[in-house]
Amino acid sequence: MSGNSTGLQLPHSLDLPPHLSAHKYFLVCTLTVAAWDTLVLSPRTWRLFKSPGWPVLKVLFHFMRIFMPVEFTIVAVAFFDTKWSRDSCQKFYLFEPICTAILLAAASAVHVIRIHAIYEKSRNVLFAMGALLAVQVVVTAICCGFYRSVPLLDGQGCIAGPKENWVGIYWLAPTLLYTASFALALYRSFQSLNVKPLGYWKLMLRDGLNLYGAIWIVNMVNMLFWFIMKPTDVSDPVKTIVTSMAAVLTTSMTLRIILSIRGDLTYGGSFALSHSSAPSTSRTTHILSTRSNMNTGIASHAPQYTLEDMRGKGEGDWSSGELVTDNKNNSLGAGEGEIVRDAANGVKITTDRQVRYDQYPGAK
Known part of the structure; x- marks a missing residue:
C-alpha cells in the first residue's frame, strides 16, 4: 500500500494499481460513448x-438500443x-460476460x-456467415462458464476476468465474423466500381465501409489485449480493459449500419448501387405508318395504344374503346393512353422506355 507524506493510508477505493486505474478510466470513456450514442x-x-x-x-435495432446502455450502467x-x-461480486460477476454475449x-x-x-x-454467403454466427453463439456460451471474479480488495469494485488465457476465444469468435463481414462488404463495394465508377471517399460513405472498418479495428485491438498483454498477478485486469469499449462501439456502429440502409x-434491404442506378420512366411515341390504298382511295384507320393498354387487352379486344372524332376525322381531346383513329398519320403506339436516371450529367 502506498501512503502520503503524513503517513496516512489511502482507502482501497483510491489506492489502485496502474492497470486497475486504467480500467476504471476506460469504463468512464465507455459510459460516455454509450450516453452520447x-x-x-x-x-x-x-x-x-x-x-x-x-x-x-428493426427489432434488433431497438433491442440493442435499450439493452446496451442498461447493461453497462449496471456494470x-x-x-x-x-x-x-x-x-455480492461472487453472485454478480457473470452478468457482464453473459449480457455481452447476448449483445x-x-x-x-x-x-x-x-x-x-x-x-x-x-445462399453461399448466408451459409458462411450463418456458420460463423453459430460458432460465435456456442463459443461465447461455453466461455461464460470459465470466467471468475477478479480478486480485488474491498472498495475496488467487481470485475469479471478469465480463468485461463484460452478464454479469449470468447472474443475471437465474433472478431472472425466481423472480419468476414468487413472483407465481404469491401469486396462488394469494389465490385460495384465496374458498374459505376466512384471516388473511394464517396464509396466508403455510400456503403458504410467506415462502420464495418471501425468494428473490425476495435475488435482487433481487443484481441491484442487478450492474447499479448501479460497480467502482473491474478488480480490484474489488464486483459479485460478494452472489452466494454469493444462491445459498446460494436453495437454503436452496427446500429448505424442499420440506419444507413436505404429503403x-x-x-x-438492398445494395446501395441498386438505388443510385434506379431507372426512371419516360414516355416515347413510335409511329407505324401505313399507306393509303391509292387504287381505291380507302385509307386504313389505325388506333393509338400504350403498352399498358396492350397488356390489358386480349386478342379479341382490340376493336373496343374508340375516341370520339369530328366529321373531319380529327381527334377531340386525345390524352395519353387513349385510343385515337387518325387516317393521316397511321398507327401511333405510346411505349414506356426505361432509362438510367444517372446517365444525364445534371441528374441529382
Missing part, C-alpha cells in the same frame, strides 16, 4: 420506430460502488442479414 441517435430512433412494419433488423454500478462486497449475438445477426442482402440473397429493412 443514445442521445445522438434518439431522433433517428424515433423515426424508425414510427415507420410501418417490424422487420428483423458501472458494480465497478464503482465502493460498498459492493466480495460476496454481440444480436450485432452479429445484423451483419449476417445485411451481408446476405448486399450479395443479392446468395425497406425487410430481408436486410
Whole structure:
C-alpha cells in the first residue's frame, strides 16, 4: 500500500494499481460513448420506430438500443460502488460476460442479414456467415462458464476476468465474423466500381465501409489485449480493459449500419448501387405508318395504344374503346393512353422506355 507524506493510508477505493486505474478510466470513456450514442441517435430512433412494419433488423435495432446502455450502467454500478462486497461480486460477476454475449449475438445477426442482402440473397454467403454466427453463439456460451471474479480488495469494485488465457476465444469468435463481414462488404463495394465508377471517399460513405472498418479495428485491438498483454498477478485486469469499449462501439456502429440502409429493412434491404442506378420512366411515341390504298382511295384507320393498354387487352379486344372524332376525322381531346383513329398519320403506339436516371450529367 502506498501512503502520503503524513503517513496516512489511502482507502482501497483510491489506492489502485496502474492497470486497475486504467480500467476504471476506460469504463468512464465507455459510459460516455454509450450516453452520447443514445442521445445522438434518439431522433433517428424515433423515426424508425414510427415507420410501418417490424422487420428483423428493426427489432434488433431497438433491442440493442435499450439493452446496451442498461447493461453497462449496471456494470458501472458494480465497478464503482465502493460498498459492493466480495460476496455480492461472487453472485454478480457473470452478468457482464453473459449480457455481452447476448449483445454481440444480436450485432452479429445484423451483419449476417445485411451481408446476405448486399450479395443479392446468395445462399453461399448466408451459409458462411450463418456458420460463423453459430460458432460465435456456442463459443461465447461455453466461455461464460470459465470466467471468475477478479480478486480485488474491498472498495475496488467487481470485475469479471478469465480463468485461463484460452478464454479469449470468447472474443475471437465474433472478431472472425466481423472480419468476414468487413472483407465481404469491401469486396462488394469494389465490385460495384465496374458498374459505376466512384471516388473511394464517396464509396466508403455510400456503403458504410467506415462502420464495418471501425468494428473490425476495435475488435482487433481487443484481441491484442487478450492474447499479448501479460497480467502482473491474478488480480490484474489488464486483459479485460478494452472489452466494454469493444462491445459498446460494436453495437454503436452496427446500429448505424442499420440506419444507413436505404429503403425497406425487410430481408436486410438492398445494395446501395441498386438505388443510385434506379431507372426512371419516360414516355416515347413510335409511329407505324401505313399507306393509303391509292387504287381505291380507302385509307386504313389505325388506333393509338400504350403498352399498358396492350397488356390489358386480349386478342379479341382490340376493336373496343374508340375516341370520339369530328366529321373531319380529327381527334377531340386525345390524352395519353387513349385510343385515337387518325387516317393521316397511321398507327401511333405510346411505349414506356426505361432509362438510367444517372446517365444525364445534371441528374441529382
